[in-house]
Structures are given as structure tokens and as C-alpha cells.
Amino acid sequence: MYRRSERLKAMLKGLRESGLRLTPQRVAVCEVLAASRSHPTAYEIYRRLRRRFPTLSLATVYKTLDVLVRLGLVSALGDAGDGMVHYDGDTDPHINLVCLSCHRVQDLESMDVGDLYQQVVARSGYALRGARLVYYGLCPECQRKTQATAAEVN
Numbered sequence: 001m002y003r004r005s006e007r008l009k010a011m012l013k014g015l016r017e018s019g020l021r022l023t024p025q026r027v028a029v030c031e032v033l034a035a036s037r038s039h040p041t042a043y044e045i046y047r048r049l050r051r052r053f054p055t056l057s058l059a060t061v062y063k064t065l066d067v068l069v070r071l072g073l074v075s076a077l078g079d080a081g082d083g084m085v086h087y088d089g090d091t092d093p094h095i096n097l098v099c100l101s102c103h104r105v106q107d108l109e110s111m112d113v114g115d116l117y118q119q120v121v122a123r124s125g126y127a128l129r130g131a132r133l134v135y136y137g138l139c140p141e142c143q144r145k146t147q148a149t150a151a152e153v154n
Helices: 004-017 024-035 042-049 058-070 111-124 140-153
Strands: 075-079 085-088 094-099 105-108 132-137
Touching: 004 024, 004 058, 024 042, 024 058, 042 058, 042 085, 058 075, 075 132
Parallel strands: 094 132
Antiparallel strands: 075 085, 094 105
């Protein structure tokens, strides 16, 4: 399992080797992804960084994300019911839980997923760049809100 600093180093190395200049803005995008557990969208990353980098463009964020995804250093999770692509800087095998109401994406660590990953490598011969397993539903907080609303109606 990669730690934050190892993830960041791998991302920066990948960008450099892909021919992109390591601008302070691109480094900051990588820092957000390496540290984040919230699975941000490109726009959320842009919003987090634009005060610190007023010249940062959304296009720079997207280009940086595209390269990192293509290199297998970041996963593009698709939308969480909100029509926006969410990104995960943790490419170690794990489960993502997606709430279809509040659109939060949460990690669930599981040794079984790591074992399954190794079985896939051994049986397929693939050089895997990452793996994810996504479950969709309602988080406990949204379940409580739904139950409270239903109780008010009855």
C-alpha cells in the first residue's frame, strides 16, 4: 500500500517522464490527489487551488488528470450519481462505496480485494495498473435522512 508521499513522488515522476513540465500548479494538483480521501472531481480540485494559484486553468487540471489516469497513477471513477467524474489517487486495490444521494465516495479497505487482485494477476498474466470495486447505495447519513422524511410523511 502506497503512502501519501510515495503516491506524490510517483505522480510527479510520471508527469516528468510524460514530458509535462512540473509547474507549481501541476505539483499542487498531485498533492491534492495524493492527500485526498474524498475522491474529488476536476472542478473541486480547481476550486481548492485557484486562490493559491490565480492563473490556474481548469484545462491544466484536466490535462494533468488525463496524463495521470493514462499512466495508471490515478483512477477515474466515473460519476457518483452527480454526472461528474471523480478521481482517486489511491490505485491500490480497494472498494469504493458511492452514495447515490449525497454523491460521497468512500474507501473501504479489504484484504480480500488485495487477494483477488493477486489471483487475477496470477491467472491472467496481465500487468495490472490498478483495480477498483464500486458499490452504489445510500450512506448511513442519507439513510437516516430518508427514514426521518418517511416518518414525517406518515
